[in-house]
Amino acid sequence: MTTVQERPPASESKPRTITRRRGRITVGGALVYFASFFLALLWLVPFLWALSTSFKTETEASLGQPIHWIPEDWSIEGYRVLFERGDHLTWMINSTVVSTIVTVLTLALCVLAAYGFSRLDFPGKKVIYGVILAGIMVPPQALIIPLFDVVSALRMVDTYWGLALPQVVAPVMIFILKRFFDAIPRDYEEAARLDGANHLRVLWSVILPLSGPILAAVGIFTFIGSWNNFLWPLLVGNDPSIMTLPVGLGVVAGGYGLLYAQNMAAAILGALPLLIVFMLFQKQIVKGVAGVGLSR
Amino acid sequence: MTTDTETPAAAPPAAPPPAQTASRAPKRRSWLGLWFVLPFTAVYAVFMVWPMLLGLYYSFTDKSLTGRPVEWIGLANWSEAFGDAAAWDSLWNTAWFTILSTPPLVILGLAFALLAHRARKMGWFLRLSFFAPFVIPVSVVTMIWIWMYQPDGGLINHYLGEWGLGGDRLWIFQEDSMGPIVATTVWWTMGFNFLLYLAALQTIPGEVYEAADIDGANGFQKLWGITLPLLGRTTALVITLQLIASLRIFDQYYLMAGGGMNLSPEHVAIQYIYNAGFTGLRVGYASALSYILFVFILVVALVQFRLLSRKED
CATH class of the missing domain: 1.10.3720.10 (MetI-like)
Known part of the structure; x- marks a missing residue:
C-alpha cells in the first residue's frame, strides 16, 4: 500500500522539522499563500456578515440595500434583548x-x-x-x-x-x-x-x-x-x-x-x-x- | 499471546505462594475483564441493542404513539413501505443530496488541506477559518445562511446581481432547490474532511519527496505521483464517512425548509420517518421505514468500501 510505515501512536513523534524549507520565496509559494488567504477570507464571510448584522439597528439590518459591512449606526440592541x-x-x-x-x-x-x-x-x-x-x-x-x-x-x-x-x-x-x-x-x-x-x-x-x-x-x-x-x-x-x-x-x-x-x-x-x-x-x-x- | 505477557502481572498484591497463583489467576482474570466492559456494555445494550430489537418487532405491529394495545400485523407495514411512493421519493431526495454534496465536500477538503499544508506560516488562520464552521450548532448555521439567502437584502443575491450572475436565477441558490442546502452543508462540514486530510499530510515524511527532488520533479508531478497516492487510504475513509453522513441528512433540511426557504414539500428520508412516527403517530410503520433506510445506508457503505479497498490493492 503506502511506503510510509505505520508508527505505533504511542511514540509521540515531534512535529517533523520542515525538510523542504528553502530560504527564497518562489512564485508558486506566493500564489499558494495568496489563494489560501483569499479562500480563508471567503470561508469567513458568513461569520463576518452575521457579526456585522448583529451590531446594526433592526431598521438598518432589514433595509438590506445598499450592503454595509460596517454598521452605519452601531447598536447592541439585539444582544440586550436576548440577555433580557x-x-x-x-x-x-x-x-x-x-x-x-x-x-x-x-x-x-x-x-x-x-x-x-x-x-x-x-x-x-x-x-x-x-x-x-x-x-x-x-x-x-x-x-x-x-x-x-x-x-x-x-x-x-x-x-x-x-x-x-x-x-x-x-x-x-x-x-x-x-x-x-x-x-x-x-x-x-x-x-x-x-x-x-x-x-x-x-x-x-x-x-x-x-x-x-x-x-x-x-x-x-x-x-x-x-x-x-x-x-x-x-x-x-x-x-x-x-x-x-x-x-x-x-x-x-x-x-x-x-x-x-x-x-x-x-x-x-x-x-x-x-x-x-x-x-x-x-x-x-x-x-x-x-x-x-x-x-x- | 496476550496471556503470556500478562501471567506474571496477574499476581495479586498480597503475593501468595506462586503455585496457587498460577492455578487461580485465569479464573480471577476472566471475571475482572467483564467488570471493565460491563458499564459501557450495559448502556450500549439499553440504548442501542434493545431499541434495534424493539424497532424490528414494532415494524411487524401496528404500534402507535397513542399507546393503544399493540397488535401483530405481519408484513403489512413492510409491504406498505415498499409501495409508498412518497417514501421512495424521500429516499431519492436523500440520495440526490448525497450525490450533490459528497464530491465538493471531499474535493474541497483535500484542496484546502493541501493549501494549508503548504502555507504553514498561515496555518493557524487557515485551520481556524476552514474548520471553525464545523463546531457551530446547525441552527446557527441555518440562521446565518437563511439570512444570506434572503431574496431581498440578502448578501448572496446582492452580489450575484452586482457581478452580473443573474441574481437568484443561479441554480445553486434557487430557493426551492437542493442547491442552497448543499452549499450550506459544504460550508458547514467541509472542515472535518479538511482536518482528516491535513492530519494525513502531516504524517508523510519529507524524505519521500527528496528522491523526487533529485530527479527534478516539479510540484505538480510530486502532487500527482506521490502525495495523492499516499492519501489513498485517507480518501477511502473520507468518502465512506461522508457518504454515511450525507445519507443521514435531516437537521439542516428540517431547519431550512421550516425557516423561510421555499422548499417543496418533498422530504428527506429521516424527515419522512420522523413525520410518520411523531406526526402520524405510526411507530410501527416508521420502524419499518427506519430499517429500510438503515439497510440502504449499510449497503451503500459496504459497496463503496469494497470498491475503494479493491482499488487500493
Whole structure:
C-alpha cells in the first residue's frame, strides 16, 4: 500500500522539522499563500456578515440595500434583548450540562471497556466486542423511534439523563481507544504489575498518561458532537427549560420573526462557546486526529 | 499471546505462594475483564441493542404513539413501505443530496488541506477559518445562511446581481432547490474532511519527496505521483464517512425548509420517518421505514468500501 510505515501512536513523534524549507520565496509559494488567504477570507464571510448584522439597528439590518459591512449606526440592541429574555442563557447551561455528562461518561466508560478488551481475557469477549463493533454501522437517526420509546418507558423524557445517556453509546470510540491501547508496548506495565499494581492502577498510572492526545481528541469530538446534536434533543427535550442551545435557537428563536439583528446576535452568541473551545484546543484537535490514526 | 505477557502481572498484591497463583489467576482474570466492559456494555445494550430489537418487532405491529394495545400485523407495514411512493421519493431526495454534496465536500477538503499544508506560516488562520464552521450548532448555521439567502437584502443575491450572475436565477441558490442546502452543508462540514486530510499530510515524511527532488520533479508531478497516492487510504475513509453522513441528512433540511426557504414539500428520508412516527403517530410503520433506510445506508457503505479497498490493492 503506502511506503510510509505505520508508527505505533504511542511514540509521540515531534512535529517533523520542515525538510523542504528553502530560504527564497518562489512564485508558486506566493500564489499558494495568496489563494489560501483569499479562500480563508471567503470561508469567513458568513461569520463576518452575521457579526456585522448583529451590531446594526433592526431598521438598518432589514433595509438590506445598499450592503454595509460596517454598521452605519452601531447598536447592541439585539444582544440586550436576548440577555433580557434570558432563555438563551438557560439553553447554554443545558447544553453545557448535557455535553459535560456525555463527554465525562463516554471517556470513563470507553476507556474502561477499551482497556478490558485490549488487556484482559474473559468469557464472551469476542462476542461482546463483535456486537459493539457492528454498532459502528448503525446510524443513530434510524433508531430514534424505538429509542424514544425506551427513554419514555424509563421516564427520562425532558430530563438531562434522557438527553445524555443515549449519546454515550459511541462504539467507534471503543474501537479507536482499543486500537491505541493495543499499540502501547506491554513492557511499560510489566514493571508496574511486578510492583503489585492491579489493573485499575495500571490503567490509571501507566496507560492513561501515555494516551493524552488521543483522550483529548476523543473528548473534544464527543463534546462537539454532543453540543451540536440536534435531532435527539429536539425529540426528548420538549420543555423550553430543558432545551439545548441548538434546539432552542432552532425552535424558539426561529419564531422571532424578521428581527435580523437580533437573530444574528443569537447566532453569534450560539457560535461563540465552541469557537472559543476550538481556539483553545486547536493544536490538540489537529494532533489528536493524527494520533487517532484514522487517516492512515 | 496476550496471556503470556500478562501471567506474571496477574499476581495479586498480597503475593501468595506462586503455585496457587498460577492455578487461580485465569479464573480471577476472566471475571475482572467483564467488570471493565460491563458499564459501557450495559448502556450500549439499553440504548442501542434493545431499541434495534424493539424497532424490528414494532415494524411487524401496528404500534402507535397513542399507546393503544399493540397488535401483530405481519408484513403489512413492510409491504406498505415498499409501495409508498412518497417514501421512495424521500429516499431519492436523500440520495440526490448525497450525490450533490459528497464530491465538493471531499474535493474541497483535500484542496484546502493541501493549501494549508503548504502555507504553514498561515496555518493557524487557515485551520481556524476552514474548520471553525464545523463546531457551530446547525441552527446557527441555518440562521446565518437563511439570512444570506434572503431574496431581498440578502448578501448572496446582492452580489450575484452586482457581478452580473443573474441574481437568484443561479441554480445553486434557487430557493426551492437542493442547491442552497448543499452549499450550506459544504460550508458547514467541509472542515472535518479538511482536518482528516491535513492530519494525513502531516504524517508523510519529507524524505519521500527528496528522491523526487533529485530527479527534478516539479510540484505538480510530486502532487500527482506521490502525495495523492499516499492519501489513498485517507480518501477511502473520507468518502465512506461522508457518504454515511450525507445519507443521514435531516437537521439542516428540517431547519431550512421550516425557516423561510421555499422548499417543496418533498422530504428527506429521516424527515419522512420522523413525520410518520411523531406526526402520524405510526411507530410501527416508521420502524419499518427506519430499517429500510438503515439497510440502504449499510449497503451503500459496504459497496463503496469494497470498491475503494479493491482499488487500493
